[in-house]
Amino acid sequence: MQKNQTFKLKRKPKIIGSYTIVGPKEGKGNFGPYFDYVMKNDYFGEKTFEKAERKMIESAVTGVIQNAKLQTKDIDMMIAGDLLNQIISSSYAARAFKFPFLGVYGACSTMAESYAVASVLVDGGYFDNVVCCTGSHFSTAERQYRFPLELGNQRPPTSQWTVTGAGASVISLSGDGPCISAVTFGKVVDYGVNDVNNMGAAMAPAARDTLLAHFLNTKTTPDDYDLIITGDLGKLGSEILIDLMEEDGITLGVNYGDCGQMYYKREQKTLCGASGAGCCATAFNSYIIKKIKEGQYKKVLFLPTGALLSSISTQQGDTIPCVCHAIVIEKE
Amino acid sequence: MEDKQRNEAYNKYVSAKIPKTKAWPSLFNSFWVGGLICVLGQGINDLLLLAFPNLSMQTAWALTLITLIFLASFLTGLGVYDQIGKFAGGGSIVPITGFSNSITSPSIEFKSEGIIYGICVKMFTIAGPVIVFGVASSMVVGFIYWIISLF
Numbered sequence: 074m075q076k077n078q079t080f081k082l083k084r085k086p087k088i089i090g091s092y093t094i095v096g097p098k099e100g101k102g103n104f105g106p107y108f109d110y111v112m113k114n115d116y117f118g119e120k121t122f123e124k125a126e127r128k129m130i131e132s133a134v135t136g137v138i139q140n141a142k143l144q145t146k147d148i149d150m151m152i153a154g155d156l157l158n159q160i161i162s163s164s165y166a167a168r169a170f171k172f173p174f175l176g177v178y179g180a181c182s183t184m185a186e187s188y189a190v191a192s193v194l195v196d197g198g199y200f201d202n203v204v205c206c207t208g209s210h211f212s213t214a215e216r217q218y219r220f221p222l223e224l225g226n227q228r229p230p231t232s233q234w235t236v237t238g239a240g241a242s243v244i245s246l247s248g249d250g251p252c253i254s255a256v257t258f259g260k261v262v263d264y265g266v267n268d269v270n271n272m273g274a275a276m277a278p279a280a281r282d283t284l285l286a287h288f289l290n291t292k293t294t295p296d297d298y299d300l301i302i303t304g305d306l307g308k309l310g311s312e313i314l315i316d317l318m319e320e321d322g323i324t325l326g327v328n329y330g331d332c333g334q335m336y337y338k339r340e341q342k343t344l345c346g347a348s349g350a351g352c353c354a355t356a357f358n359s360y361i362i363k364k365i366k367e368g369q370y371k372k373v374l375f376l377p378t379g380a381l382l383s384s385i386s387t388q389q390g391d392t393i394p395c396v397c398h399a400i401v402i403e404k405e
Numbered sequence: 406m407e408d409k410q411r412n413e414a415y416n417k418y419v420s421a422k423i424p425k426t427k428a429w430p431s432l433f434n435s436f437w438v439g440g441l442i443c444v445l446g447q448g449i450n451d452l453l454l455l456a457f458p459n460l461s462m463q464t465a466w467a468l469t470l471i472t473l474i475f476l477a478s479f480l481t482g483l484g485v486y487d488q489i490g491k492f493a494g495g496g497s498i499v500p501i502t503g504f505s506n507s508i509t510s511p512s513i514e515f516k517s518e519g520i521i522y523g524i525c526v527k528m529f530t531i532a533g534p535v536i537v538f539g540v541a542s543s544m545v546v547g548f549i550y551w552i553i554s555l556f
Binding site: 120122123155210216221222224225227228229230231263264266267271274277278309312313316344392 | 409411412413415418422472487488490491493498501503505513516517531
């Protein structure tokens, strides 16, 4: 087991603000009532979907600063990422702000990656207020990874629907909010799955790897958490994770859930559920954060997974390497 | 080596767990929608011959194809054809309307990158292989035909 994979944060940085912005389809989903802003259409008043995604991230950052009752000048750093090549949405969005920017990429696990980096930086005392933001857009992701929107093809039953949405948080030592008490940085895991329409199966082993490391290093069991939530394993992927953990003698019971599986309603026909960097980012910053604040959950293990592939690696027949970062959020 | 065995075992487990597409309902839908498109084509052809009795068969066929291609392209622009495709699968991909859809959809999609680098470059990203194989196989068939006609 890796020596420095899990860190307990001594000063327990807090999530003092959170904000979500989503597309119309997401607004009709299960988390609909919990989102801060639902766009009227996927263009968000812009000419292209890429520009819309950029604007979404900008709005999420502006919104979260207000939500945390801070001003732009109080922010020391922005850590953000998205799914587009060269993470342009985040970088271009950061152009609008006057604070330092760190771009991160962990595919759909980007939200946890930015939390993990931010909370370690804040805990170390180097930064006071750090904004974390992650987003994705269905139409830009489809175009980059799959087919044109208007093509009359059928989706395989294992495929998932990329969420249009962005979620943001402010991490700080001062202020009120749920605190991040531990982080586990994940290793890249590849079990030889090369089906790009079956991301859940590709990512489940990464979640297992991080879960095992996390339980071992923190000496906890699933029962110590009120909620263990993965990002976008989807229906199939989360079933696989339960099976895999069973092999290791760990039972994931009713306190286990998956944002991707819970995201859309059945009649929205998204097959295995939601995916994308915006999936766990918006689900976490809306529903889960609110439920932690209300006291329904006191200790949550949040571990989104990411498939680190590109369309080129896929065309060259490569398998899909995946990563999973875990953070523990506790009610203060 | 251990990894390889592990991966093989895992892939085997996954493929057993994957939900399968239900063959019969999707075959049924493709069949009747595909058939309907063919009936539509025949209808257009018959109407053309009825309206213009002097039209040669070859010209009527060409005009029918052009009409079908236009209709599919138009429906793609309206955002209807992908809905048909979602329902019918192969039934709306195989006829020439599917070919039209596969050229129109990337053209719409990549309009944002400009006329040359967007529309023109990306237009054949999906239909390209079909054209290449179509031309290549017609060359092979033509060559065989030429050899046979020598004797």
